Amino acid sequence: MGMHEQIAGLNQPQNGEPARTPQVVTMIEAINLALHRAMAADPNVVVLGEDVATNGGVFRATLGLKQRFGHKRVLDTPLAETLIAGISVGMAAQQLRPVAEIQFMGFIYATLEHMISHAARLRNRTRGRLSCPMVLRAPYGGGIHAPEHHSESTEALFCHIPGLRVVVPSSPTRAYGLLLSAIEDPDPVVFLEPKRVYRMVRQEIYDDGVGLPLDTCYTLRQGEHLTLISWGAMVHETLAAAEQLQHQGISAEVIDVATLSPLDMETLVASVQKTGRALVIQEAAGHCGVAAEISARLQEQAFSSLRAPVARLTGFDIPMPYLRRENLYMHQAGDIVQAAVNLLEAP
């Protein structure tokens, strides 16, 4: 599948008025539209991070926000990720709704102490007296030949933490709707954007300010013979694989998990009860990853329906290779087809 290298000009949203006509946008444009919409709808929404104000973000997710909403609500911070997370906790405790950008997931680790010890626990520690309605956005994943430390998929770090929602959109439509819902959510959300998809596909969306539900999977394709489960950039490889499998007479159901924590097991279990087989595809390293959790739970909750052990197709347990070899690490549609065929041949 081809990547659109060219950056399209943004359609700035109409002031206040929900759009009645659709726009064809990339994921990064959809994120920008959602941020504009959320800031217009709620004066408590503030955007902060490195290079987000004057520059509009290194990927242009925050383009035009400072011009439209002013420097008090769109804040270029000093270069300090711990600070970005920490002040977001403080702002959220004052009933602002900070949407903080970490420039790349490779730099998100400095936020972990605040996300784990404070954002995830503030409501619980104070028995509801204080809360932390913040969103921590970051581009993640490989596939754009980025510098070292720019291509990892370490979403499982956050999924392990009670009190955090972890949301991963895989298309312009879901990026728009899920981001709006994440900003409206009364609790902290880690919103990880597969940057390989930023400009990969275009979709028609209505900039109507309507969010999509969190905590639920999205079934993208109905099928009978097996269930393919993935999220982020892998969804596109999975959909391509399902298409190829169809040519071989294999009908695959495709589910985009979308909210990695808490997990919507009902949708996954119902699908596996129908198909009897599941393959979980993740870009990240396999050990202790989200695919491991999904596999274990399917084994616990749908054992009697399974006609084969749940299979996983994950990254190797090695550091994400630097750009020359990243394709070897990341799975392509062909790898998924092969794994699906193997699973169907399993006794």
Add this chain to the structure above:
Amino acid sequence: MQYTTTPRQQQQFITPEGELTGSLPEAMTGDWLQQAYTTMVLVRTFDQRVVALQRTGQMGTYASCLGQEAIGTGIGLALQPDDVFLPYYRDQATQYLRGVSFTRQMQYWGGDEWGNHFPDQAAQDFPNCVPIATQVTHAAGVASAMKIRGEKRCALVTCGEGATSRGDFYEAMNLAGVWQLPMIMVVNNNQWAISVPRQIQTGAATIAQKAEAAGIEGFQVDGNDVCAVYDVVRYAVAKAHCGKGPTLIEAVSYRLGDHTTADDATRYRQHEEVNAAWQREPIKRLQTYLHQQGLWSEAKEQSLQQQCKQEVEAAVEAYLALPEQPLADLFDYLFEERPRQLDHQYERAQAKLTALGGE
């Protein structure tokens, strides 16, 4: 680029011997001095009672504020109700003055999260902060919210001198300088971060001078002199309220007790040092001064001691009578609504509690 002062010399109004170093500011009337004294005596009575509760198995691990009473009291008397207080964990006096009762403080240290559910007058204050220095960045966020909204309020955060070695402290102070935040950082320099003495935390001559690198004002005061603490915090609060930016305050004191009830300070410091520190502690000097001014008497002292004991005992009684929090509370405050994913786990916990004979 505004580049501010070299820190002032250590500021002190009342010496350890109870002598006045100069004239007291007008605000510190006889009544005010007696209120400050009364608070410090009360908090010390409370603090020592909590340590005793821990020793008899009726309290969790507890961080004593012995010798820190002047800092907490000075802050508590200077801060306004609308301001937000972000403590570390030796702030019993400030919390008390802001309306967090001794019973609630004991509920916290006794292991129940409801102890962090402060009453209305302190509804926006943060709970104690155990991960060192992280509260300083939260304070910068709280102050940012106030600045964004154009409010006449400020955030006051405390930490120990050990916390000033951490990135959070520097990152937050740096931001406070850039954004000119209504924020006050009070460093309780009590000379010890568990077993690590002040001189191996930093090569800087003072903690206060760290303010210079952030382009903000920094002061060092005698943290055992409640008048000095009150005076500088009052100055910083007024400054923050009128949009003149942040202040770093180093309050020099001494941790007279162990780090916590789980610590034994005799392993790493000398009796002579602790004995010398007792000569500079905050309560005795104010009592001496009050006597000299004819504002205090043996009878008043006896009556105060009696009152403090009664108030603390009543709080202890209320603490010991607190009911166990419902099991559901452990699950119901994770998110605004309990996610259905937790229902099964809650049932398991309920079954375990029932098996253990609970309700």
